[in-house]
Amino acid sequence: MKHFSNRYIFIFSAIMVVIVAALLSLAATLLQPAQERNLEIEKKKSMLESIRIPATRENTVELYSKYIKESFVLNSKGEVVEGTDPFTVVLRGEQKKPLEQQALPVFRAVNDEGEPLIILPVEGKGLWGPINGYVSLRKDMNTIYGVTFDHKGETPGLGAEINTTPFESMFHDKKLYDDQEFVSIKVLKGGADPNDIHGVDAISGGTITSKGLEKMLFDCIVKYDDYLLKNRN
């Protein structure tokens, strides 16, 4: 084995780091537009899935403009705030602000039967990282029409089950309110009674993700309380 001086080792490491840094920043810059487009499609696709419209990557943009009619941002009192694009609102950033300053996006859609729906984004914490999703409500602003969830790195087969159809379809037709009182949806360990209008089954082996999901639904949707009560019909 050849002997290398300390000087050589330092120079070698410095050059290596500079080359690697240049290479990675070049790749990141070149690929960024394609990656951002993918994220946008992904977001639209999730919203469509929450109103039970299965979309593929190819037809997402087209279906999105067909079904999503309107979008706006509310404040915590349920009043429309002008000047913010709801599509670009980052919920995680909003959640760090005081409640009065948070922007709450609402998307309005109409399904194939002509029923008006609203879509609310939700975001919270799972076991290993953030979880997020969209909840769509029927025109009574109480009954869940559909949901879609996603996660960054929950355990495959356990917590990651939240983004599968069997889990998501349990939310269909569940109710958020008991008369005027907001109770949200409970994710129950050991299984929920099928007649329970506020309960769904938790995931076996995914307790912390299930609890995180329950908290996410409550914390995010309760902020729309005023708006939902006002717009019931």
Place this chain on the structure above:
Amino acid sequence: MSDQEKEPLFSAKNIKLLTAPLDKNNPITIQVLGICSALAVTVKLKPALVMALSVTIVVAVSNVVIAALRSYIPDRIRIIVQLVVIATLVILVDQILKAYAFDVSKQLSVFVGLIITNCILMGRLEAFAMANKPWPSFLDGLGNGAGYGLILVIVAFIRELLGSGTILGYPVMEKIGIYSIGYENNGMMILPPMALIVVGLIIWVQRSRDKSLIEK
């Protein structure tokens, strides 16, 4: 030196570098490396194929890079250099998947990052590329990536067929009408322990066919 340079590109020795990891020196079943990811990404065939391809590319290219630099790499920081090379390539693979194969990159999620810690990579760099020229190292990388991929694909094929009743998403079991006579998908196959059992079965079959592989 000059003798070696005259060696044909696909000499018997080089061919062996490429084929040995497929069978007698398989990284998963014989060297028992890379088991973690083999359990994690084999529920469906598609992520398994992509994972196999990504690992093959990363191990082959990093083998070449390290082999080319081997006489310039100071011995004292060689592990760091190896890690930097692997990490750079993995990040590149990850970025490219995010840009051009978004669904796949979502499915693989954390496992792409975990290629960095895949023992096959460090194992091949340290055991082979540090002591060999770029071309044999490239073949060694390809061979080991393919050997890893072969087992991944076999396991994923069995798990997807029995667990979900599909092959690459195509509903095979439904098409042959087996559900109507009472057949049901085996949910167990989707869970990680079954991957371990399938790998175990492959090891068993391989060793019973080739007695020389059985340890004394």
